[in-house]
Amino acid sequence: MAIVLNTLLIIITALAIPGVINRTRALLAGRKGLPFSQHLRNVNVLLRKGAVYSTTTTALFRIAPAIYLGAAIVATLMMPVADLYPLISFEGDVICFAYTLALARVAIILAAMDTGSSFEGMGASREALYGALIEPALMIGFATLALFCGYTSFADIFEHEQSFDLHLTIVMLLTAFLFVEITFVESGRVPVDDPKTHLELTMIHEVMCLDYSGIDMGMIHIAGWLKTACFAMIAANAVTATCCFHWWCAVPLAILLTGVAIGVVESTQARNKLSRNTTFIVTISALAALIFFIGYLLKLNINI
Amino acid sequence: MFYILLLSALTLLVAALFLTPLRQKMWVAFAAVVAAAIAIAIPAIGVLAEGSEVELMRISSPIFGAESLTMDSLSALFSLVIGIAGVATLLYSRGYLAQYLNKKSSAHISLHYTALVILVISMMLVVISSGGFSFLLAWELMTIASFILILFDAERQQVLRAALAYLIMMHIGFVLLVAGFASIYAITGTGNFADLATCFSSGKTLPIFILFLLGFGMKAGLFPMHVWLPEAHPAAPSHVSAIMSGVMIKTGVYGVMRALWYVVEPSELHTIGLIILAVGVVTGLWGVILAAVQNDAKRLLAYSSIENIGVIFIGLGIATLGQAAGNYLVATIALCGALLHTVNHSMFKSLLFFGAGNIYSQMHTTLLDRFGGVAKHMPMTAILFFIATIAICALPPLNGFIGEFLIYLGMLDSIREGVNTIYAAGGLLALALIGGIVVLAFTKLYSTIFLGSPRDHHVAESMEVDNFRIAAMAIPTVGIITIGMFPQFAIRMVERVANQFFPAATSPIVDMYIAPNLWKISLTAWLLVIIIALLYLLKNRAQRTRTIEQGPTWGCGFTSPNIRMQYTGESYSEPLESITTSLTQNTVEGRAVSKSEIFPSSHGYSIKHKDKIDRLFAAWWMELLHIINKRIMNLRTGKINHYILFALLFLVVIFILSLFNWI
Numbered sequence: 001m002a003i004v005l006n007t008l009l010i011i012i013t014a015l016a017i018p019g020v021i022n023r024t025r026a027l028l029a030g031r032k033g034l035p036f037s038q039h040l041r042n043v044n045v046l047l048r049k050g051a052v053y054s055t056t057t058t059a060l061f062r063i064a065p066a067i068y069l070g071a072a073i074v075a076t077l078m079m080p081v082a083d084l085y086p087l088i089s090f091e092g093d094v095i096c097f098a099y100t101l102a103l104a105r106v107a108i109i110l111a112a113m114d115t116g117s118s119f120e121g122m123g124a125s126r127e128a129l130y131g132a133l134i135e136p137a138l139m140i141g142f143a144t145l146a147l148f149c150g151y152t153s154f155a156d157i158f159e160h161e162q163s164f165d166l167h168l169t170i171v172m173l174l175t176a177f178l179f180v181e182i183t184f185v186e187s188g189r190v191p192v193d194d195p196k197t198h199l200e201l202t203m204i205h206e207v208m209c210l211d212y213s214g215i216d217m218g219m220i221h222i223a224g225w226l227k228t229a230c231f232a233m234i235a236a237n238a239v240t241a242t243c244c245f246h247w248w249c250a251v252p253l254a255i256l257l258t259g260v261a262i263g264v265v266e267s268t269q270a271r272n273k274l275s276r277n278t279t280f281i282v283t284i285s286a287l288a289a290l291i292f293f294i295g296y297l298l299k300l301n302i303n304i
Numbered sequence: 305m306f307y308i309l310l311l312s313a314l315t316l317l318v319a320a321l322f323l324t325p326l327r328q329k330m331w332v333a334f335a336a337v338v339a340a341a342i343a344i345a346i347p348a349i350g351v352l353a354e355g356s357e358v359e360l361m362r363i364s365s366p367i368f369g370a371e372s373l374t375m376d377s378l379s380a381l382f383s384l385v386i387g388i389a390g391v392a393t394l395l396y397s398r399g400y401l402a403q404y405l406n407k408k409s410s411a412h413i414s415l416h417y418t419a420l421v422i423l424v425i426s427m428m429l430v431v432i433s434s435g436g437f438s439f440l441l442a443w444e445l446m447t448i449a450s451f452i453l454i455l456f457d458a459e460r461q462q463v464l465r466a467a468l469a470y471l472i473m474m475h476i477g478f479v480l481l482v483a484g485f486a487s488i489y490a491i492t493g494t495g496n497f498a499d500l501a502t503c504f505s506s507g508k509t510l511p512i513f514i515l516f517l518l519g520f521g522m523k524a525g526l527f528p529m530h531v532w533l534p535e536a537h538p539a540a541p542s543h544v545s546a547i548m549s550g551v552m553i554k555t556g557v558y559g560v561m562r563a564l565w566y567v568v569e570p571s572e573l574h575t576i577g578l579i580i581l582a583v584g585v586v587t588g589l590w591g592v593i594l595a596a597v598q599n600d601a602k603r604l605l606a607y608s609s610i611e612n613i614g615v616i617f618i619g620l621g622i623a624t625l626g627q628a629a630g631n632y633l634v635a636t637i638a639l640c641g642a643l644l645h646t647v648n649h650s651m652f653k654s655l656l657f658f659g660a661g662n663i664y665s666q667m668h669t670t671l672l673d674r675f676g677g678v679a680k681h682m683p684m685t686a687i688l689f690f691i692a693t694i695a696i697c698a699l700p701p702l703n704g705f706i707g708e709f710l711i712y713l714g715m716l717d718s719i720r721e722g723v724n725t726i727y728a729a730g731g732l733l734a735l736a737l738i739g740g741i742v743v744l745a746f747t748k749l750y751s752t753i754f755l756g757s758p759r760d761h762h763v764a765e766s767m768e769v770d771n772f773r774i775a776a777m778a779i780p781t782v783g784i785i786t787i788g789m790f791p792q793f794a795i796r797m798v799e800r801v802a803n804q805f806f807p808a809a810t811s812p813i814v815d816m817y818i819a820p821n822l823w824k825i826s827l828t829a830w831l832l833v834i835i836i837a838l839l840y841l842l843k844n845r846a847q848r849t850r851t852i853e854q855g856p857t858w859g860c861g862f863t864s865p866n867i868r869m870q871y872t873g874e875s876y877s878e879p880l881e882s883i884t885t886s887l888t889q890n891t892v893e894g895r896a897v898s899k900s901e902i903f904p905s906s907h908g909y910s911i912k913h914k915d916k917i918d919r920l921f922a923a924w925w926m927e928l929l930h931i932i933n934k935r936i937m938n939l940r941t942g943k944i945n946h947y948i949l950f951a952l953l954f955l956v957v958i959f960i961l962s963l964f965n966w967i
Contacts, residue, residue: 047846049850050847050851050852050853051847051850051853052852052853052855053852053855054854054855054856054857054858055854055857056677056756056757056856056857057857058679058680058686058754058755060679060690060755062840062843063836063840065839066836066837066839066840066843069839070832070835070836070839071832071836073835074828074831074832077831088824088827088828088831090820090824090825091817091821092709092712092713092716092821093824094716095709095712095713095716096700096705096709096825096828098736099699099700099708099709099739100699100832102697102699102739103699103700103832105743106693106697106699106747109743109747109751110747110750110751110755113747113751113752113755113756113871113876114751114755114756115756115858116676116677116755116757116857116867116870117857117858117860117865117870118865118869118871119860120857121870121871121875121876122871124747124871124876125871125875125877125878125879126879128743128744128747128876129744129879129880131740131743131744132737132740132741132743132880133740135736135737135739135740136733136736136737136740138736139712139732139733139735139736140729140732140736142716143715143716143719143728143729146716146720147719147720147722147725150720150721151720152713152716152717200860210860211857211858214847214850215843215846215847216843219839219843278879278883285733289729289733296725296726296729299722
């Protein structure tokens with residue numbers, strides 16, 4: 001029962017976040033903006049359409065969206081909502097989570113390269129590099145959680161009722177911040193990538209799906225929501241774990257924390273120059289290492 | 305007795321290979337390797353099943369005293385890897401060498417097959433020799449055989465150079481190993497591996513271990529001794545690269561593991577573990593970054609082998625550190641990971657080199673930017689290469705993920721339990737970065753060769769290779785998929801070996817901790833495959849009633865895109881190169897289009913990324929000679945009076961020296 005609830009909640013989160021982002025952007029810009037569920041209607045239309053495939057492509061191009069979405073679904077099934085229990089859970093599932101998402105990335109990169117378009121190659125090349133550089137941040141983030149909670153599985157890390165502890169709170173809040181930052185990168189948002197840009201030369205994720213249409217495009221969108229929801233949920237879980245909140249708290253937290261954060265950043269900040277992206281992402285990795293080190297010192301009970 | 309047996313077997317083999325008709329030579333060699341593989345697999349499987357140790361044969365050696373061929377779990381695991389890879393390689397060689405049968409002389413082909421069989425047999429001897437003379441003999445045989453194999457295309461200048469460099473470096477390593485065994489002999493009076501235990505208890509652990517680490521590291525390709533790998537692999541025929549990169553360099557890993565087994569003192573284990581971890585991190589990162597910037601398929605694969613050796617050593621280092629801290633949970637998991645990764649790498653790397661061989665035999669080049677769209681012409685190769693790519697990127701649901709998962713889990717457990725936290729975090733950071741860049745390197749490799757539009761007319765003329773090669777490639781593929789989908793059974797294979805290292809601790813840890821987790825990973829892998837298949841089928845079903853059109857790739861409003869504008873391998877990895885440029889030595893021909901050119905004219909541009917470490921080995925003594933030569937040239941003034949002066953000075957020196965009775 002808890003597993004079904006958990007899965008439902010994370011799906012709700014995934015569906016709600018893009019809406020919250022759009023509403024936040026509209027509010028801050030003083031526009032009327034899109035309705036909350038516009039993204040759902042868009043995908044609904046996409047899923048009912050036919051498709052155009054490039055003659056350059058091979059069968060890989062048609063399978064890739066299935067791999068992309070399939071991997072995102074499996075990754076989502078590993079994600080607990082606060083103290084609920086996910087479908088897939090074992091010691092070290094954090095590693096499996098990261099590598100399943102890497103599988104999704106490989107699928108979409110290869111699909112982009114399959115079209116033989118120089119624009120899509122550009123996006124693929126960037127995605128590959130940024131994906132490589134964000135990986136250490138992700139892993140060290142998980143290591144911080146493992147160090148402090150003593151578990152290597154999401155469910156165990158977030159499930160256990162922790163008594164209020166200042167050190168834990170500090171580390172968990174920092175980790176939550178880290179995962180919000182990682183969400184920006186992994187879901188292709190400002191300041192790393194701008195999904196609303198119209199110039200292919202400066203795109204990253206969007207340019208990789210230029211040749212997709214119809215159901216394939218819909219699947220890619222859904223996978224993107226799921227990925228964002230996973231990272232948002234890690235951040236929210238980290239907060240709920242420190243303050244002994246329960247699942248009913250984690251879902252709105254995940255939706256609002258990430259949705260509003262992305263919305264605010266997108267309304268107030270310009271995206272990075274592409275050459276600055278590398279620095280930005282490496283900084284996140286450095287930040288992750290720093291948080292790990294702070295956690296290590298706190299764990300040793302050294303006053304800093 | 306053993307040596308007579310070995311000699312007669314080799315003579316018989318040479319006679320058989322040289323006397324059979326040209327087209328049957330392969331089958332003779334194949335039969336010999338299959339026989340050897342079966343002969344070694346029977347005791348190996350027995351040992352792995354029972355966990356016991358079997359003495360196959362006693363040998364009396366001329367120098368070091370009594371020795372034996374002994375099969376224990378560690379040997380058994382490596383023997384199986386060698387046997388399987390040997391059979392696949394021989395099967396593959398049939399198709400690959402078919403095109404050379406008319407070009408090369410019959411003796412040349414015979415020599416090649418002789419060397420190939422000797423390489424396989426000598427590797428088997430390496431892993432079952434208990435030490436001393438027989439081990440060094442087998443080691444040297446292995447080096448010579450692989451040297452001959454690299455020399456197959458000796459008409460090409462670079463092949464000759466690569467082979468010589470290989471021979472020289474291997475012999476430096478050999479000297480170090482001889483020194484290692486000699487120091488065992490000096491301390492204990494015999495030269496077996498088993499006597500290392502006595503040596504290590506006499507307090508000279510670190511120097512002797514480092515001697516062995518350097519000697520074996522030369523073969524394994526540890527940084528900075530890796531420079532022979534990226535030279536030798538492009539030079540060698542593909543099936544030779546496959547067995548050298550997939551298996552032969554693993555004998556170096558085997559040697560280090562064997563020597564490590566005898567270290568018991570925790571403080572020494574700690575130091576050694578740190579050294580191994582540090583070497584692994586540097587080797588892995590260096591290998592993967594250099595791999596990502598290469599524009600030659602086989603060089604890229606060679607660097608990726610270096611990277612994988614790095615990953616194995618990271619696992620081994622974490623295991624050793626765990627053992628030093630008395631934490632057998634960490635030690636067992638990481639060791640199982642390192643061992644499993646060794647097995648896995650032998651599979652996917654052979655497969656990748658076989659794939660590279662397929663495209664080389666069709667297009668006669670391995671330069672990435674000559675390919676494009678090969679998947680349409682060679683679909684089977686493309687599918688198998690895709691499987692290997694996913695496996696080497698360590699992605700679920702294939703075997704590469706399982707090995708790296710265990711190494712990661714070892715590090716996370718190390719962090720979680722608070723032992724060696726900082727070292728484990730360092731290893732984790734490095735492994736995560738390696739894992740990320742591997743994805744970049746191999747998506748580059750796969751997409752530039754197999755995807756997109758053809759960049760060269762040779763691609764259009766290429767055809768799928770013969771079924772023997774596909775069959776040879778199927779052998780590692782089966783292993784890749786089986787280990788990936790059923791890791792809970794694969795772990796039993798390495799459990800025995802880990803058990804040999806940590807006798808009491810392993811079985812409960814594997815039973816209670818690793819195996820249940822791997823069960824769930826297996827379920828996750830199946831779930832992943834089923835979900836992907838379902839999604840694909842659902843999509844196809846939905847699309848059946850809709851209009852599906854074909855058209856050109858969307859050009860983003862640009863009306864005349866052409867094939868030359870495709871992203872090349874070089875442009876794909878350019879962002880990475882821009883941040884790692886200090887690691888490589890770039891030689892540029894031609895000129896890139898500069899930013900200030902608003903209407904660019906035609907440009908030729910070619911860039912090569914060479915390893916900076918190469919200079920360390922190839923160039924410094926050359927430069928030294930140049931400098932000395934220049935100084936000496938100053939003396940050659942061309943004036944006869946100067947020369948008479950030199951002669952006089954020489955006489956004076958002789959006179960003075962003889963005055964003091966120095967000569």
